[in-house]
């Protein structure tokens with residue numbers, strides 16, 4: 001059991017390829033910040049799981065490919081952004097601690113289960 005836990009921890013915080021962003025060498029041109037592209041449709045996000053690093057700002061661009069107005073919210077990080085159909089919106093936030101945080105569309109969370117998971121490492 002202890003060995004399994006150690007492997008999991010190493011996998012999470014061991015500095016995999018995604019850490020390249022921290023060096024300012026990221027291909028998206030935003031040194032120090034990571035960028036995530038998200039698509040909102042009727043009625044789901046794609047992808048449904050996104051990742052970020054605690055203490056580092058992350059910029060999420062959400063494109064609404066659906067016919068309805070959607071929304072991107074993370075309650076604990078005070079994120080709440082509406083996205084009109086056919087449009088894109090960008091939000092930047094900094095997760096403060098590691099863990100799994102739910103993001104959701106406030107209009108379709110309850111009716112359609114339009115939610116996703118932000119995994120902070």
Ligand SMILES: [Cu+2]
Pocket residue numbers: 043068069070071105106107108109114
């Ligand atoms: Cu929605």
